[in-house]
Amino acid sequence: MKEFGYTVHKERLIDYDRNDKRVLNHLKKHEPSVLTCIACGSCTATCSAGQLVDFNIRLVQTLLRRGEIEPLKKEVRKCMLCGKCILICPRGVNMRNLILAIQTAIDKLQ
Amino acid sequence: MTRTTVIIGGGVAGMTAASRLADLGEQVILLEREEQVGGHLRNWDRLFPNRRPGYEVLNYLTEELGSKVDIRCLQTVTTIFSGERDFQLQLASGKSLRCDALLLATGFDLFDARRKEEYGYAIYDNVITSAELEELFRSGAPITTRQGKVPKRVGFVHCVGSRDEKAGNLYCSKVCCVTGVKQAIEIKELFPEAEVFGFYMDLRMFDRHFEEMYYEAQQKWDINFLRGRVSECAENQDQSIVLKIEDTLTSRPLKMTVDLLVLLVGFVPSPETLRLAAMLDLPVGEDRFLEPADEHTKSTLTVKPGVFLAGAVKGPFSISNAIADAGTAALQIHAYLKTL
Amino acid sequence: MIIEGKKRLWQEYQKEIADDRYFYVRSCVRQNFFPASEKVFLRILKEELGKDVYENAAHTTCSGIGYHSDVVPFETAMTVIARQFSLMTESGYEHFVTSCITSFGLYSEVLETWKHFPDVLQKVRGYLKEATGRTFELPKNVAHASDVIFRFRNEIASRGTHRLVNHLTGKPLRVVEHIGCHYSKMFPSKGVGGAEYPYVLVGMIEDWGGEVIDYPERRHCCGFGFRQYIVRANRGYSIANSKKKFESMKPYQPDFILTNCPGCPMFFDRWQYALSEMEGVTYGQNGEGIPVLTYEELSGLILGYDPWDLGLQVHQVPVEPLLDKLGIPYDPETKFAGKDGQDLGRPDAPTHMKFF
Numbered sequence: 001m002k003e004f005g006y007t008v009h010k011e012r013l014i015d016y017d018r019n020d021k022r023v024l025n026h027l028k029k030h031e032p033s034v035l036t037c038i039a040c041g042s043c044t045a046t047c048s049a050g051q052l053v054d055f056n057i058r059l060v061q062t063l064l065r066r067g068e069i070e071p072l073k074k075e076v077r078k079c080m081l082c083g084k085c086i087l088i089c090p091r092g093v094n095m096r097n098l099i100l101a102i103q104t105a106i107d108k109l110q
Numbered sequence: 111m112t113r114t115t116v117i118i119g120g121g122v123a124g125m126t127a128a129s130r131l132a133d134l135g136e137q138v139i140l141l142e143r144e145e146q147v148g149g150h151l152r153n154w155d156r157l158f159p160n161r162r163p164g165y166e167v168l169n170y171l172t173e174e175l176g177s178k179v180d181i182r183c184l185q186t187v188t189t190i191f192s193g194e195r196d197f198q199l200q201l202a203s204g205k206s207l208r209c210d211a212l213l214l215a216t217g218f219d220l221f222d223a224r225r226k227e228e229y230g231y232a233i234y235d236n237v238i239t240s241a242e243l244e245e246l247f248r249s250g251a252p253i254t255t256r257q258g259k260v261p262k263r264v265g266f267v268h269c270v271g272s273r274d275e276k277a278g279n280l281y282c283s284k285v286c287c288v289t290g291v292k293q294a295i296e297i298k299e300l301f302p303e304a305e306v307f308g309f310y311m312d313l314r315m316f317d318r319h320f321e322e323m324y325y326e327a328q329q330k331w332d333i334n335f336l337r338g339r340v341s342e343c344a345e346n347q348d349q350s351i352v353l354k355i356e357d358t359l360t361s362r363p364l365k366m367t368v369d370l371l372v373l374l375v376g377f378v379p380s381p382e383t384l385r386l387a388a389m390l391d392l393p394v395g396e397d398r399f400l401e402p403a404d405e406h407t408k409s410t411l412t413v414k415p416g417v418f419l420a421g422a423v424k425g426p427f428s429i430s431n432a433i434a435d436a437g438t439a440a441l442q443i444h445a446y447l448k449t450l
Numbered sequence: 451m452i453i454e455g456k457k458r459l460w461q462e463y464q465k466e467i468a469d470d471r472y473f474y475v476r477s478c479v480r481q482n483f484f485p486a487s488e489k490v491f492l493r494i495l496k497e498e499l500g501k502d503v504y505e506n507a508a509h510t511t512c513s514g515i516g517y518h519s520d521v522v523p524f525e526t527a528m529t530v531i532a533r534q535f536s537l538m539t540e541s542g543y544e545h546f547v548t549s550c551i552t553s554f555g556l557y558s559e560v561l562e563t564w565k566h567f568p569d570v571l572q573k574v575r576g577y578l579k580e581a582t583g584r585t586f587e588l589p590k591n592v593a594h595a596s597d598v599i600f601r602f603r604n605e606i607a608s609r610g611t612h613r614l615v616n617h618l619t620g621k622p623l624r625v626v627e628h629i630g631c632h633y634s635k636m637f638p639s640k641g642v643g644g645a646e647y648p649y650v651l652v653g654m655i656e657d658w659g660g661e662v663i664d665y666p667e668r669r670h671c672c673g674f675g676f677r678q679y680i681v682r683a684n685r686g687y688s689i690a691n692s693k694k695k696f697e698s699m700k701p702y703q704p705d706f707i708l709t710n711c712p713g714c715p716m717f718f719d720r721w722q723y724a725l726s727e728m729e730g731v732t733y734g735q736n737g738e739g740i741p742v743l744t745y746e747e748l749s750g751l752i753l754g755y756d757p758w759d760l761g762l763q764v765h766q767v768p769v770e771p772l773l774d775k776l777g778i779p780y781d782p783e784t785k786f787a788g789k790d791g792q793d794l795g796r797p798d799a800p801t802h803m804k805f806f
Contacts, residue, residue: 002727002801005682009690014357016366028332036328039337039359062359065334091325224455227646233455342646344666345451347701352666 019067026105027064031098036091037061043085043095049078057085057095064102069109076102112137113447116199116209118187118386121149122429123421123436124215125171130440132178136447139207140175141185143382147172149217155247157429158285158292159319164248167429190389195450197416210450211416211443212390214400215436216383218422221271221279221375228342229267231373235349240266240289240374247293253300253370257349261304261369264297265353266290267340268310272376281397283376284426287314290374291327298331307368308335309355317428336364343371377426390417399425410439418443451664456647463644467601468545468591472503473538477550478511480744483716486761487746488549491595494749498609499602503547506537514552518676525577528570531560532578536586546589547598551711554594555632558640561592592640594633596710596745600642600650603657611754614660616705617777622661623705626740627651628695628718630711631671651708654745658752667698673721674713692721696733696740706741706772708748718742723766726802737804739767751778758784763794770806782806 027034037058044050044058055078063072076099085095115131117124120142128140146152148171154164175181186202190212199207223231223239231237235256246253255261268290272283287310294306308327313335315321327333338355346352351371357364379398387394392412393401400423403411410418420439421432472495476488495501513530516522538546548554564571578584599606607613614623629648634641643649646669652662673691678684695718699707709715719742726732726739734740742765743751750760757778762769763785773780785806786794799805 001730004685004724004728006685006689008693008725008728009686011690011694012362014360014362014364016364032329035332036325059360062357066357066360066364068360224458227459227644230455232458233452233647235452342669344668345664346666349451 014066014068016066020069021067022109023069023072023102023105024064024067026108027098027101030101030104031094033091033093034061034064034098037093038091040090042088042090043093046084046088048082048084049080053078055079060095060098060102061093069106072102073106076106113211113450114139114207114209115211115213115443115447116141116197116207117213117215119143119149119215119217119421119423120147120181120183121215121217121421121432122151122167122171123217123427123432123439124149124213125175126433126436127213127215127420127440127443128179128181129171129174130437131443132175134440134444136444137180139180139182139209141187141201142181142183143186145183147175147181147183150220151429153241153245153248155244156292156296158288159317159323161292161296187386190386192390192414195416211418211447213418213420213439213443214383214386214390214392214423215420215439216380216386216423218377218383218426219380221277221283221378223270223373223375225277226270226274226373229270229340229371229373230343230345230351234343234345234351234371236345236351236369237343237371237373239270240286240293240372243293243372247296253297255349255369259369261297261301263305263307263366263368264294264301264370264372265307265309265340265351265366265368266294266372266374267353268308268313268374269339270373270375271378273311279376279378279397281425282314284314284316285428286374286376287312288317288320288323288428290372291315291320291324291333293372294333295323295327295331298333306331306333307366308333309340309353310335310337311339317430338364377422379423383423390414392417397425399423408442410435410442416446418446459647460643460649463639463642463649465593465597465640465642466591467593467597467642469601470501470545471543472501472545472547472593472598473541473543473589474503474505474547474595475509475512475534475549475553476505477548477553477712478515479716480549480712483712484744484747484761485764486750486759487744490746490750490755490760491549491599494602494606494746494753495598498753499605504541504543506541509534509537512548512550512553512556514550514556515676517556518552519680520677525574527556528560528563528574529577529581531557532574532586533582533584535589536578536582536584538589539585539587544587544590546592547595548592549595549712551594551630552632552713554592555630555636557592558637561588562637564588594650594710596633596650597642599745599749600653603654606749606752607658610658610752612752612776612778614655614658614752614776616775618775622659623772623775624663624703625655625660626663626665626668626699626702626704626707627655628668628672628707628709628711628714630709630714633710651710651745654748655708658748663699663702663704665699665702667695670695670698672709672711672714672717674711674717679713679717688717689721689724692717693725696722696725699740700733703735704740705775706743706769708743708745710745715742715744719766723800723803726800730802732803734767734771737802738771739803741765741767741769741772743769743772751776754778756780758787766800768804768806 638645673688
C-alpha cells in the first residue's frame with residue numbers, strides 16, 4: 001500500500017444500522033426501567049464521579065440505546081455505584097443495576 | 111325580527127357552536143364547503159390521548175346538531191358585505207344570505223410536506239404524512255411499505271412545517287407531538303416486533319394524560335425517542351429510507367435506515383380563512399392566523415362587532431380545545447345578539 | 451422513487467439562461483485538471499451552435515479560492531469581481547458565463563449582497579474606481595457554463611453522433627450526476643432544478659439517452675473543500691468524503707460520473723486512484739474505476755469528438771471501458787501522443803485499478 005502523507009479519516013457518525021444492540025436487548029430484559037429515561041440530566045448533575053472526572057451517567061443510557069458499545073464500555077467503568085442518581089431520577093431508573101447489568105452483558109459478549 | 115347567525119365552516123368548532131347557539135334559541139345556518147360536515151375529524155381514525163375512535167366524537171357532534179340547525183353543504187361564500195348591523199353573504203350557488211352575526215370556523219389546512227424538499231415527500235416511495243397514516247389506520251388496509259413489505263423499522267419526524275422559520279411557520283403546531291406518540295403506539299400495536307423511533311426537538315405534552323401517554327410509549331411499547339431534527343432523507347436501493355439526524359444527546363451525527371417514515375405535518379392557516387378575513391378587514395397575526403379582539407379576555411370576539419372566531423382559525427387547536435372554544439363563542443354571540 | 455414528484459420540483463426551479471452573446475470567464479484550475487473542457491465549451495458554442503462568446507485576456511481569478519481559504523477578505527473579492535464586470539461592460543456584453551462553480555457561487559453571493567445592501571455596492575464602485583479608474587454595469591444574466599450546455603442540450607443531441615446507450619446491449623447507461631456545492635446550495639433558486647434535486651445534469655443525461663442514478667449520498671460534498679485539500683495533512687478528510695460517496699454509489703453499478711464543478715471531477719478521479727493504492731479498493735466493475743467526466747467532455751463525446759482531443763487521457767481513472775460501451779472508436783497508440791504528435795510519456799500503471 002502506498003503512503004501519500006495522509007490517511008482516510010474514519011467516520012464519526014453513529015451508524016445505527018450497523019451498531020450492536022445485544023447489550024441493549026439484555027438490558028430491556030434485566031433493567032427495563034432504562035426505557036423510560038427522558039435525558040433530563042439530573043443524574044449527571046448530582047453524580048459524585050462526574051464532578052471530578054469526564055463521566056456522564058446520562059450518556060450511559062444514550063450510548064446503550066444507540067448500540068455504541070465501545071464508548072459504553074469505557075463509560076460504565078467510571079461509576080462509583082453510590083446511588084445518588086437513583087435518588088434523584090424523576091422516572092425511577094435504577095442506575096446502579098443499569099451499570100451492573102451493562103457490565104454483565106459486556107462480559108457475556110467477550 | 112328573527113336574529114340569524116351564519117357559521118362558516120362545519121368542522122368540530124362550527125358544529126359545536128351551531129348546537130350551542132341552537133340550544134340557546136338562536137337561529138343558525140351552518141355553511142360547509144364539503145359534501146358533509148365534520149372537517150378534518152372525518153379523516154382521523156383514533157384520537158389522542160385515549161385512542162378512542164374519531165367517529166365517536168363525530169357521531170356525538172352530528173347527533174347533537176340533529177335537525178335544530180339549518181346545515182347547508184357544498185357552499186362557498188364568494189363575498190361578504192358588512193352592513194351597519196348585519197351582513198349580506200353572496201354564495202357561489204348564486205343565493206344570498208342575511209345574518210346578524212357571523213362566526214368564522216373555517217379551520218386549518220395541513221402543512222404541505224412537499225415544501226420540505228429534503229425529506230423527499232411525494233418523491234421517495236416510503237415517506238408518508240401523519241394524515242396518510244391515519245387514513246391507512248381508518249381504512250383498515252394492511253400497513254406495508256409501498257413495496258408490500260411489513261415495516262420492521264418506522265420513524266416519526268416531529269415538527270414538519272412547524273417551528274421552522276424557513277418554512278414560514280415559526281409557531282408550534284401543538285398537537286403533532288401527541289399525535290406522533292399516539293401513532294407510534296398504534297404502529298407497535300400492529301407490529302410488536304417493529305422498532306419505532308420518534309425524532310423530536312422537544313416533546314410538548316401540554317395537556318392532561320399526554321405525559322402519561324408518552325411514558326406508556328416508552329415503558330410499555332419500547333418506543334425510542336431520539337432528540338434531533340431530521341436533516342435529510344434519501345432512498346436506498348430497496349426503497350427504504352436512510353435519514354440523517356444529529357443525535358443531540360451524544361453530539362454526533364447519526365444515520366439510520368427506516369422502512370417507513372411518517373412526517374408529522376403541522377397546521378397552516380387555510381387560504382379560505384385568509385380570504386374571508388380580508389373581506390371582513392380582520393387583523394391577521396404574523397403567523398397568518400386570525401387575531402381575536404383580546405388574546406386572554408375576548409378570545410372569540412374580533413375587533414369587528416358581529417364577527418366571531420372559533421377554533422383553528424386562530425392557530426393550532428386540539429379537538430377538546432376547539433369544542434370548548436366553540437362553546438365560548440356561542441355564548442358570546444348569544445350575548446351580542448341580545449344587545450341588538 | 452416517484453419521478454412526478456421530482457418533475458414538479460424541477461418546474462419550480464426554472465432559471466433564465468441567456469441564449470447568445472456571452473462574456474465567458476475561465477476557471478483558475480480547470481485547464482490543469484481537465485485541459486480540454488473549456489476549449490470544448492467554446493468550440494461547441496461557436497462552431498456547433500454559432501453563438502457569440504467573448505473572452506477578455508485581462509480577466510483574472512475571481513479570488514474564490516483565496517476567499518474560501520480565508521486569505522482574501524470579502525471586500526477584496528467584491529472589488530476583483532467588480533473589475534470582471536467592468537471588463538464585460540467595456541467589451542459591450544451583458545450575459546456573464548462562468549466556467550467555475552465556486553466563481554458562479556461567489557458572483558451570485560456578491561450580486562445578492564449588492565441587491566440587499568446597495569451601500570456596499572456603492573462602496574465597491576468607489577474601491578474599483580480608486581484602484582483602477584474603472585466603472586461597471588451589473589450583468590443582465592449570470593449563468594454557469596453547465597446552464598448554457600443544459601439550455602442547448604437538445605441542439606447538441608440532434609447534432610450528435612452518439613447517445614448514452616450501451617451499444618452492445620441497447621440499454622441506457624447508468625449515470626451518477628454530481629453538482630458542485632456552490633452551484634445551488636447557497637442559492638437554490640439560482641440553480642436549474644434547485645438544490646435538493648438539481649436538474650442541470652439530469653436534463654443532459656436523460657435527453658442524451660442515459661439513466662440517472664439517485665443514490666443515498668448523492669447530496670454529499672465531494673470533499674474538495676479548500677482549506678481541507680490545500681493542507682496535505684487534512685487531505686484524509688477530503689478523501690473520506692469522496693469515499694463515502696463511492697461506497698454509496700457502488701451498488702448501483704454506475705457507468706460513469708458526470709460533474710459540473712472544477713473540484714469534484716478532479717477529486718472523484720484522483721481519489722479513486724489514491725484509494726485503490728491506499729486500501730486496494732476499486733469502485734467500478736472487474737477491478738475498474740468509475741470514469742469521471744465533465745459536462746463539456748461528455749458533450750464532446752456526444753458530438754463525436756476524438757476522446758484524446760477531449761483530454762480524456764489525463765484522467766487517472768481510465769475511460770476506455772466507457773468508450774467501449776458508447777461504441778466510440780479510439781486509437782490506443784495515440785492516447786499519449788500530444789497534439790503535435792510528440793510522445794507525452796506514459797504514466798505508471800496503478801497497482802490495483804485496471805489500466806489501459
